[in-house]
Amino acid sequence: MPEGDTVWQAARRLHDALAGQVLTRSDFRVPKYATVDLTGRTVLGTTPRGKHLLTRFEGGLTLHTHLRMEGAWKVYGSAERWKGGPAHQIRAILGTVDRTAVGYRLQVLEFLRTGEEERAVGHLGPDLLGPDWNPDRALANLLADPARPLGEALLDQRNLAGIGNIYKSELCFLIGATPWLPVGALPADRAAILPGLARRLLEANRDRPVRRTTGLRDHDLFVYGRAPRPCLRCQTPILVADQGDGSRERPTYWCPACQTGPAPGPGSRRVRETRPRPSN
Numbered sequence: 001m002p003e004g005d006t007v008w009q010a011a012r013r014l015h016d017a018l019a020g021q022v023l024t025r026s027d028f029r030v031p032k033y034a035t036v037d038l039t040g041r042t043v044l045g046t047t048p049r050g051k052h053l054l055t056r057f058e059g060g061l062t063l064h065t066h067l068r069m070e071g072a073w074k075v076y077g078s079a080e081r082w083k084g085g086p087a088h089q090i091r092a093i094l095g096t097v098d099r100t101a102v103g104y105r106l107q108v109l110e111f112l113r114t115g116e117e118e119r120a121v122g123h124l125g126p127d128l129l130g131p132d133w134n135p136d137r138a139l140a141n142l143l144a145d146p147a148r149p150l151g152e153a154l155l156d157q158r159n160l161a162g163i164g165n166i167y168k169s170e171l172c173f174l175i176g177a178t179p180w181l182p183v184g185a186l187p188a189d190r191a192a193i194l195p196g197l198a199r200r201l202l203e204a205n206r207d208r209p210v211r212r213t214t215g216l217r218d219h220d221l222f223v224y225g226r227a228p229r230p231c232l233r234c235q236t237p238i239l240v241a242d243q244g245d246g247s248r249e250r251p252t253y254w255c256p257a258c259q260t261g262p263a264p265g266p267g268s269r270r271v272r273e274t275r276p277r278p279s280n
């Protein structure tokens, strides 16, 4: 699952390449929209909402895409070779005279009336990188279900929009709680700083090619992808286990010494985890 900062960067790439330009080519390689032709239309722009991308065209039409785990939007110059993946993975092409945006492996691709975008994104909580950011509401949302494990509450885009699996693990480390701690058990002073901390992390990484949470020279992340290497603060081996609702389990990393709270039993932990998992 991409993080909000990845989606923000994708939105900016699309916006910079296409906004204000007339399409000379459009191609949607999903059965439902295979006959849609947008050539001759002007692209108004692309805006991120949480992890969703909304590309608006003149005439009140919006293309809604979501990168999910594998998707990507790439932009190429007219003479450039496309290298985002094999051709059969292309789902969308939006071309102008000198730029072509290519959407690879997009799991969500649908057209909406621009006036009805809320149907696609209206369920989202306050957007960590959006103009509607509201830390008090995000905190209230996070704490609304006190029994819910912290890691699950952070990933739920209805609470606050933009946190993916990497920031989930990193945020739990930074506030010293395991991802399995019920949010209601989080001390009030630590809960209170959580939304602001999440926003600072995403904002700081919005323009960076490599995601960093540490401020350390030699290490970008504290726990994500680091099992079973030693914790950067206390040298205890980092652990990894799956966390999810049964349908979607995600690798979740933590330091059993720096972070307090419950943790899954050894039987459910992954073993011999040595390489970082793909992040986007």
Ligand SMILES: [Zn+2]
Residues within 6 Å of the ligand: 231, 232, 233, 234, 235, 236, 255, 256, 257, 258, 259
């Ligand atoms: Zn530690």
